[in-house]
């Protein structure tokens with residue numbers, strides 16, 4: 330099938346590459362010429378494990394090409410995936426200007442029978458808006474253009490696998506013809522027994538909000554449990570494991586730490602809360618989930634203060650800058666929220682991250698960065714672990730202890746074994762875990 334993808338951010342590029350990988354002919358469009366030049370060379374503009382290989386294969390096989398021209402990208406397309414950015418506006422609601430513009434441009438060039446897929450994370454009701462734009466601007470073929478909601482559930486750091494072996498594919502549409510086209514798009518995955526859920530557009534759109542908000546709620550629940558465990562002398566990891574062993578609860582997303590960040594949860598949760606309120610339903614639980622999340626950073630700051638007293642003039646090694654392991658994405662990263670707070674209090678923060686160094690420097694220019702964790706720790710009054718990169722588990726703790734000025738460590742992601750850290754000579758604190766005896 331001929332597939333067109335508008336927008337080559339995380340969702341767009343992964344959609345384009347995976348569509349090519351399952352055999353479709355794909356043209357991906359973006360207005361960012363610089364990014365297109367990088368992509369044309371077969372290089373991904375962001376770090377995502379496995380993406381470079383897949384991108385290279387897709388380009389070499391002739392299944393994927395890039396264009397900066399919407400007309401070129403959409404002419405003759407059977408399906409157009411709209412994957413443009415939906416940044417948070419000043420009031421917290423998703424800014425949908427790019428979605429509107431992309432729709433206006435796309436419908437100028439597509440032929441009757443084309444399916445327009447809303448793939449960007451958008452508030453419920455967006456498909457209806459897209460349909461209205463079509464009705465206004467292309468009344469001649471409006472009855473033969475089909476709008477579909479097909480939310481993406483990929484996780485950064487595991488995006489390739491999430492696209493090629495998803496837990497489920499969700500399609501919201503209003504006509505049998507649209508469902509049939511989407512079945513043909515995903516047939517190679519359906520043949521591998523991936524579940525397909527077909528529903529109406531509003532249910533599909535709302536399900537995306539519901540999933541993200543519920544996952545964020547699980548994490549905030551674990552973080553609130555961490556606060557209680559600290560007061561009660563219990564261990565949040567053990568509590569989470571016991572909770573998760575009940576299949577009705579499940580183990581995933583119960584990891585207490587510095588809280589959730591990234592480009593999806595913070596933006597999506599706020600948009601969902603505002604949407605609920607606009608629909609006339611007050612949903613204070615969502616505001617509470619957000620409050621508990623920001624409390625995690627406050628707690629980390631308190632722990633730091635108890636290690637070094639005043640932050641003013643102290644040197645802090647911050648291990649991990651990305652919002653989670655496996656990505657170079659620092660957008661809404663709790664690690665950077667923490668860094669900013671420490672810098673505001675007068676600390677000198679030396680960060681280290683296996684992938685996110687450059688992005689972190691762009692986002693927070695007052696941050697200093699080291700090229701390895703040991704250089705970051707040199708002369709530090711406290712070492713803070715802020716992202717759950719697995720390689721931090723293999724750090725030479727004795728060497729870190731030797732390099733640091735004070736023997737202080739705050740493990741805000743509960744990554745290390747408290748006993749090992751203590752044995753290496755650290756005064757070690759983490760989030761909601763019993764102190765090593």
Ligand code: UGA
Nearest residue numbers: 481482483484485548582583584588589590591593652653
């Ligand atoms: C999230 C969802 O998991 C995807 O299903 C969804 O498609 C995506 O948002 C989106 O809407 O586009 P992602 O933002 O890549 O994916 O990251 P997650 O793996 O969900 O992690 C989010 C945050 O929660 C990270 O900061 C992570 O460190 C934190 N987290 C996760 C915890 O603090 N504890 C946990 O137990 C799990």
